Each structure stands twice: as structure tokens, then as C-alpha cells.
Amino acid sequence: MIKLVLQSHQSYIKDMKILQHEQGYYKKKWTGRIPIALVFPNEYSVGMSNLGFLFLYQRLNSYEEIVCERVFFSKTDKPLSIESSRPLKDFRIILFAIPFEVDFINALKMLFNAGIPLSPENRDHIVLAGGVAITANPTPLIPFFDGFFFGEWEEMEDAVVPLFVEWIDNKAKLIESLNALPFFWTSHQPKEEVKVAKAKNGFKPVVSRLISEKAEFKNSYLIEVFRGCGRGCRFCLAGYLYRPPRAVDKVALLEACKNLPEKGKVGLIGLEFADLSLLKEVWSILKTKSATLTFSSIRAETITEDFLPFLSTTRSIALAPETASEKLKKRVNKLIDNELIFKLLEMFKAVHLKKVKLYFMYGLPGETLEDLQENVKFIRKIVKSGFPFLFRFTFSPFVPKPNTPFQWANLLEIKELEEREKFLKRELKGVGELSFEPLKLARIQALIARGNEETGLVISQNLTAPTSKLLKALEEAKMEFKDRGSERFPWDFIKTGVKKSYLYAEWKKSLLGIPTKTCRVGECKTCSACSILES
Numbered sequence: 016m017i018k019l020v021l022q023s024h025q026s027y028i029k030d031m032k033i034l035q036h037e038q039g040y041y042k043k044k045w046t047g048r049i050p051i052a053l054v055f056p057n058e059y060s061v062g063m064s065n066l067g068f069l070f071l072y073q074r075l076n077s078y079e080e081i082v083c084e085r086v087f088f089s090k091t092d093k094p095l096s097i098e099s100s101r102p103l104k105d106f107r108i109i110l111f112a113i114p115f116e117v118d119f120i121n122a123l124k125m126l127f128n129a130g131i132p133l134s135p136e137n138r139d140h141i142v143l144a145g146g147v148a149i150t151a152n153p154t155p156l157i158p159f160f161d162g163f164f165f166g167e168w169e170e171m172e173d174a175v176v177p178l179f180v181e182w183i184d185n186k187a188k189l190i191e192s193l194n195a196l197p198f199f200w201t202s203h204q205p206k207e208e209v210k211v212a213k214a215k216n217g218f219k220p221v222v223s224r225l226i227s228e229k230a231e232f233k234n235s236y237l238i239e240v241f242r243g244c245g246r247g248c249r250f251c252l253a254g255y256l257y258r259p260p261r262a263v264d265k266v267a268l269l270e271a272c273k274n275l276p277e278k279g280k281v282g283l284i285g286l287e288f289a290d291l292s293l294l295k296e297v298w299s300i301l302k303t304k305s306a307t308l309t310f311s312s313i314r315a316e317t318i319t320e321d322f323l324p325f326l327s328t329t330r331s332i333a334l335a336p337e338t339a340s341e342k343l344k345k346r347v348n349k350l351i352d353n354e355l356i357f358k359l360l361e362m363f364k365a366v367h368l369k370k371v372k373l374y375f376m377y378g379l380p381g382e383t384l385e386d387l388q389e390n391v392k393f394i395r396k397i398v399k400s401g402f403p404f405l406f407r408f409t410f411s412p413f414v415p416k417p418n419t420p421f422q423w424a425n426l427l428e429i430k431e432l433e434e435r436e437k438f439l440k441r442e443l444k445g446v447g448e449l450s451f452e453p454l455k456l457a458r459i460q461a462l463i464a465r466g467n468e469e470t471g472l473v474i475s476q477n478l479t480a481p482t483s484k485l486l487k488a489l490e491e492a493k494m495e496f497k498d499r500g501s502e503r504f505p506w507d508f509i510k511t512g513v514k515k516s517y518l519y520a521e522w523k524k525s526l527l528g529i530p531t532k533t534c535r536v537g538e539c540k541t542c543s544a545c546s547i548l549e550s
């Protein structure tokens with residue numbers, strides 16, 4: 016879930032001497048090395064639970080020629096690195112990892128607070144970015160960044176790092192050389208298209224060895240057990256960007272588990288599609304090390320009696336039915352049966368879970384009052400059933416994302432979303448713990464997600480403005496999209512591997528309430544993402 020940073024985290028970081036709470040960080044001498052600031056434009060606790068960010072930190076520091084230090088967002092202070100408290104200005108390369116669209120705002124604020132000119136022509140620093148939100152649509156940041164990476168780091172690293180080393184003293188040459196790579200894009204020499212780099216089957220799993228008491232996944236080693244998900248939920252950006260679903264190298268995964276320290280906390284990432292027999296092998300190793308498990312997410316349909324032993328060391332679990340309405344389930348292509356949720360709750364009793372979180376969306380395309388009433392009925396039934404758990408029900412407004420079938424969907428006006436939120440709050444009053452994502456923030460997220468360069472300029476003109484003023488300005492600059500397959504989007508130059516015609520066909524199926532089957536990798540070429548597995 017996206018978090019808006021409301022207070023100064025830099026002072027927090029200084030006060031608590033953050034390195035004392037960490038294990039596995041790098042503290043390297045700067046002399047003779049290329050200093051790279053790896054920037055996560057959100058809270059420390061969020062960034063420190065982001066496997067991609069932690070992986071990049073480890074990989075860059077594995078090079079003798081590079082010193083890479085982490086920098087997190089601070090609302091008021093000048094951004095400083097965690098490892099040596101150096102200001103952002105001291106780094107030659109400033110590399111942002113951006114998983115959430117609203118963090119585009121924080122990224123620009125960080126440059127501004129650091130005294131680094133927003134305009135690439137006015138600075139020597141090399142400001143680059145990558146991450147899920149960038150791979151989906153970086154266009155709002157085009158006026159301010161020197162270039163963008165698209166895709167998965169392990170597929171790019173061997174080509175990128177030597178260029179960093181060779182051209183570090185010549186910014187123009189470095190950008191030009193990077194731009195010769197198919198997965199890099201810069202406005203200095205814009206290419207017609209950029210290809211998202213993806214690892215093939217059997218890649219080494221990403222494992223983080225940097226742990227922190229202050230991370231969301233407190234003191235947890237994170238291990239990737241599978242990449243991608245073939246379920247095809249039409250709203251899910253990660254589901255489309257990480258296509259096709261891919262298996263990690265089994266030997267490397269089991270080896271990584273064996274190398275973990277005793278009694279560690281382990282977060283398994285990518286469980287949705289992982290093979291149960293592989294998970295059993297993982298668990299049998301982790302058990303001998305007295306490890307405890309945490310999960311990023313679990314796919315409800317895969318939880319069977321066999322899966323319960325994995326839950327024996329965890330206290331809380333999250334499920335995301337998204338909606339209880341049969342009609343909307345088909346529209347969004349997430350077909351988790353309501354009865355299945357009840358069966359799972361029965362099963363969870365056996366492993367003494369304490370807390371169950373359930374995630375719902377509202378404002379989905381085609382949603383009516385009856386659909387919301389079905390959610391209310393379903394939640395009330397769960398609570399009345401007397402399960403011994405603490406329930407938390409979280410509601411998020413639907414945000415249409417680029418490079419998904421819902422890129423053609425209408426964005427509900429904030430007044431309409433407010434009405435729906437009010438309805439749910441009223442009808443669910445006194446029912447367990449309820450949480451609603453802030454509406455203005457969700458609306459800002461939606462406007463940035465499908466934004467263009469103008470969106471970025473509006474953000475840059477409102478960096479110190481209150482949220483409501485920024486929202487108003489973004490609304491005025493908003494683009495409208497037509498429901499036609501030939502509609503031109505600002506992010507069309509990004510080739511994710513999934514055909515646009517497939518996305519449009521999925522959008523049309525959604526309008527008709529026709530579901531699509533789960534991926535059958537090896538048997539299907541429908542969306543064309545699997546072609547990378549053949550090359």
C-alpha cells in the first residue's frame with residue numbers, strides 16, 4: 016500500500032543512528048570510487064522492505080569501483096545518505112528506485128531540497144530512475160531526469176555498470192552510451208521505443224541480506240521464490256509488467272535458504288504461482304534453521320491443507336478478494352469464490368492465526384450500489400460467523416494503471432468516490448477494524464499514473480503546495496482517453512512484451528463480464544509475453 020510521508024524522516028534517521036539497527040549494510044571508502052546515491056523516495060521502513068531496492072544496493076556495492084549509499088525521503092530536511100550522512104549533492108550518479116506513482120512528487124521534492132537543479136541542462140549530476148512505476152509510465156518525470164531504466168536489474172547490470180565506470184566523467188557520453196541499450200530511454204536522444212528487460216526462466220532468485228529492525232518486514236531476510244503471476248487480474252500493474260510467470264532456479268533457491276542464519280525471519284516473495292512441492296523443500300530447510308516465515312501476499316486459491324504448515328510460525332495473514340460481487344469478479348478477472356474465503360478462515364483456526372486482513376477495492380469499472388451492498392453483506396457475514404481473529408478490512412479506490420487492460424477505464428470523480436466511501440463507512444459502522452485509503456491521494460496517484468510531461472510540470476510548480484492545491488492543478492491538466500484500441504497513450508513507446516491489442520481485447524471482455532483463464536505458460540502465445548522464453 017502507498018504511504019504518504021507526513022513528517023521528517025531524516026531527523027528520525029539521524030536521531031536513532033539507523034545503522035545500529037541494521038545488519039548487512041556496506042560502508043565503503045569513497046576515495047577512487049564512483050559514488051552512487053540509491054534513492055527510495057518514500058519512508059525508510061517501506062524502502063527497506065522493497066526487495067528490488069535492497070537487491071540493487073547489494074549488486075552495486077559488489078563492484079570494487081562503486082560506493083553505493085541509500086537515501087530516503089525527508090519532507091523538510093536536505094536528503095542525506097544513511098551510510099555516511101553525505102548530502103545528495105555529493106553523489107555523481109543519483110539513481111531513484113520508484114515503485115509508486117505518488118513518489119514522483121517526493122522524487123522531485125528531494126532534488127529540490129538537495130539544491131540540485133530540476134532541469135538536466137543546469138546540473139552535472141546524472142539523475143536516473145527505474146522501478147515498477149517508471150517501467151509503467153515515466154513520462155511525468157521526463158523533463159527532470161537524464162534517463163530511465165526499464166525492466167529487471169539482473170538483465171541490465173552487465174551492460175550498465177561498465178558504462179558507469181568508463182564514462183563517469185563525461186555525462187553526455189555516458190547518457191549516449193546508455194541510450195544504445197534497448198532498455199534505456201532518454202529525452203536527450205529520444206528513441207521510438209524502449210524494450211522492458213526481463214530475465215528468462217531459471218534465473219537466480221533475488222535474496223536480500225540487509226535487515227533492519229525498523230523495516231516493515233522487521234529483521235526479515237527476503238527471498239524471491241517465483242516471479243510474476245499469470246492470474247490476469249485486469250487492474251494489476253505488477254501482474255502485466257512481470258509477465259510471463261517465471262520460475263527461479265531451484266538449486267540456487269535452496270542454496271540461498273541453506274545460507275541463511277539460524278533463527279532468522281524470512282519473507283517469501285512471489286508465492287502466488289510458486290510450486291507447492293518447491294515450497295515444501297524450502298520449508299524443510301528453513302525449519303531446520305528454526306526460521307519464522309512472513310508472506311508478502313498469498314493467493315487464496317492455492318491455500319490448501321498442505322499449505323497450512325507454512326503458516327504455523329506466522330500470526331497474521333492478508334487476503335485480497337477485492338470484491339464480493341460476482342459480476343465485478345468477472346469484470347476484474349479475479350474469481351475468488353466468497354465461500355472459499357469462509358473455508359480458508361475455518362482452516363486458519365487450526366494454525367492459531369491472530370489477525371486476518373482483507374483487502375477490497377471500490378469504484379471499479381461498472382460498479383453499482385448493489386455491488387457495494389454485496390461487499391457489505393459479505394463482510395457482515397464474516398464478522399457474525401464468530402471466527403476467533405482480529406479482522407481488518409481495508410478499502411482502496413480503484414486506480415486505472417497504464418499498460419493494463421484498465422488503461423482505457425474511466426477515472427471516477429472524487430465526489431463520486433466520496434459518496435461510495437461514505438456509503439461503506441455508514442453501512443459497516445461498528446464492524447471490525449476498517450481502514451480507507453485517503454481519497455485525495457488515490458486520485459493524485461491516478462492522475463500521475465496516466466499522466467504525461469505536463470503532469471510533471473504541474474507537480475514541479477506545486478512542490479510546496481498543499482495536497483488539495485496540487486490535486487486541483489493536476490485535475491486541470493488531466494488527459495481524457497477514448498475507448499478505442501488505436502488510442503495513443505503517452506506510454507506507448509514502452510514495449511512490455513504484452514501486445515496492446517491483447518490489453519484492449521481484455522478491456523472489452525471486462526465490459527462484457529467475460530473472464531480469462533489463468534496463464535498456461537508453454538502452451539499459449541496469446542499476449543506474446545512468453546516469446547522471451549523462446550529466445
Ligand code: SF4
Nearest residue numbers: 259534535539542545
Ligand atoms: S503468452 Fe499466454 S501464458 Fe504467456 S504470459 Fe501471455 S497469456 Fe500468459
